[in-house]
Amino acid sequence: MNVDRTLNPQSYVSRKAGRIVKAEAILVAIPFQSDAKPVWNFTGGSKNTFDTMLVRIETENGFIGWGEAFSRTEDTALKSLIETRIFPLIVGEDAAAISKIKFKLEFGLQNFGRVGPIMYAISAVDIALWDIAGKAAGLSLVDLLGGSFAQDVNVYASLLRYDSPEGVAAATRQAIDRGYRFIKLHEVNYPEIAAACQAAEGQAAVMLDVNCPWSVAEALAMDARLADLDLLWLEEPVWPPENYRGLARIRAQKRHRIAAGENAGSLHDFVAMIDAGAIDIAQPDVAKTGGISELLKIATLCEANAVEFVPHCALFGPGMIATVHINASMRTVPLLERLYCDFEAELFGGATVPKDGKLAVPTGPGLGIDPDLNVVDRYRIE
Numbered sequence: 437m438n439v440d441r442t443l444n445p446q447s448y449v450s451r452k453a454g455r456i457v458k459a460e461a462i463l464v465a466i467p468f469q470s471d472a473k474p475v476w477n478f479t480g481g482s483k484n485t486f487d488t489m490l491v492r493i494e495t496e497n498g499f500i501g502w503g504e505a506f507s508r509t510e511d512t513a514l515k516s517l518i519e520t521r522i523f524p525l526i527v528g529e530d531a532a533a534i535s536k537i538k539f540k541l542e543f544g545l546q547n548f549g550r551v552g553p554i555m556y557a558i559s560a561v562d563i564a565l566w567d568i569a570g571k572a573a574g575l576s577l578v579d580l581l582g583g584s585f586a587q588d589v590n591v592y593a594s595l596l597r598y599d600s601p602e603g604v605a606a607a608t609r610q611a612i613d614r615g616y617r618f619i620k621l622h623e624v625n626y627p628e629i630a631a632a633c634q635a636a637e638g639q640a641a642v643m644l645d646v647n648c649p650w651s652v653a654e655a656l657a658m659d660a661r662l663a664d665l666d667l668l669w670l671e672e673p674v675w676p677p678e679n680y681r682g683l684a685r686i687r688a689q690k691r692h693r694i695a696a697g698e699n700a701g702s703l704h705d706f707v708a709m710i711d712a713g714a715i716d717i718a719q720p721d722v723a724k725t726g727g728i729s730e731l732l733k734i735a736t737l738c739e740a741n742a743v744e745f746v747p748h749c750a751l752f753g754p755g756m757i758a759t760v761h762i763n764a765s766m767r768t769v770p771l772l773e774r775l776y777c778d779f780e781a782e783l784f785g786g787a788t789v790p791k792d793g794k795l796a797v798p799t800g801p802g803l804g805i806d807p808d809l810n811v812v813d814r815y816r817i818e
């Protein structure tokens with residue numbers, strides 16, 4: 437007898453996530469190939485690696501959720517902080533109580549910082565709990581968020597810093613040859629920026645991210661100098677990142693759309709940015725700014741204030757996959773950022789490597805894809 441399995445009630449039964457019984461921080465550092473250096477190589481070492489700080493949460497009912505905290509240069513201090521400050525507060529909690537756990541962590545740890553490592557750690561827990569929620573419901577994250585506006589998302593190649601006009605122009609041409617139609621530069625000098633824009637002319641839009649190098653006066657001068665390059669946006673032109681009045685001064689010139697937010701800690705930092713008139717484009721990072729829960733709040737704030745929501749993503753692990761789902765759940769389907777480099781090994785077996793400048797939205801339950809444990813074992817830092 438043929439049984440129509442789509443009508444089998446069992447297939448609609450979801451299981452309870454259950455209580456958290458185990459939490460683990462796993463630091464992976466995978467070498468990459470690039471002719472450039474990361475802007476943020478603060479150890480001065482010669483190794484070119486990017487960290488992925490994985491947080492693995494296991495429940496009594498056998499669900500395993502994966503999260504990611506923003507991390508750089510083998511950040512074992514962050515790993516220790518997650519293990520000693522965060523995990524004791526979550527083991528034993530009901531994994532389905534995402535908002536309650538997030539509040540417990542934020543309220544309990546408020547004295548240790550509202551921006552920075554503590555928030556990176558809380559972000560990772562939030563992502564892992566959403567992964568579990570999706571797996572327990574039998575729904576992909578994007579479906580849990582209300583459904584998808586796209587099967588795949590457009591990716592922008594976020595170039596590292598080349599510090600030479602020839603180097604950045606060559607990388608721009610290579611990224612275009614690989615199918616990217618949006619390129620972001622991390623250069624700070626006019627000759628490099630102009631060379632890349634020339635290389636991209638007519639083929640790709642160019643954004644410029646300078647990572648907060650200038651005083652307001654310096655930024656105003658550069659804002660004028662760059663005006664003829666037709667940049668899609670100018671990101672973090674002034675020091676320090678929370679100098680929202682300074683950003684507003686640059687934005688008031690109306691020469692560039694101003695993007696910022698990767699150094700913010702929560703919704704309320706975006707309220708302050710918007711109140712100051714500092715930004716056209718909000719860039720919260722899911723592994724820095726409070727996870728999926730916080731990004732959804734920030735997206736709503738942006739919609740209500742006519743500010744564009746384009747998450748920052750300098751991540752390669754579950755945080756990047758969470759960002760794909762979040763972007764696909766938005767009607768505007770924001771561009772996905774991916775740092776432009778080729779890894780020695782892929783944490784997700786190539787599923788997060790863009791093809792023709794696009795990345796498919798995973799369809800499996802939760803984040804839809806788990807890290808390759810062989811790669812984790814090979815590049816794990818203790």
Ligand SMILES: [Mg+2]
Binds near residue numbers: 645647671672698748
């Ligand atoms: Mg940036």
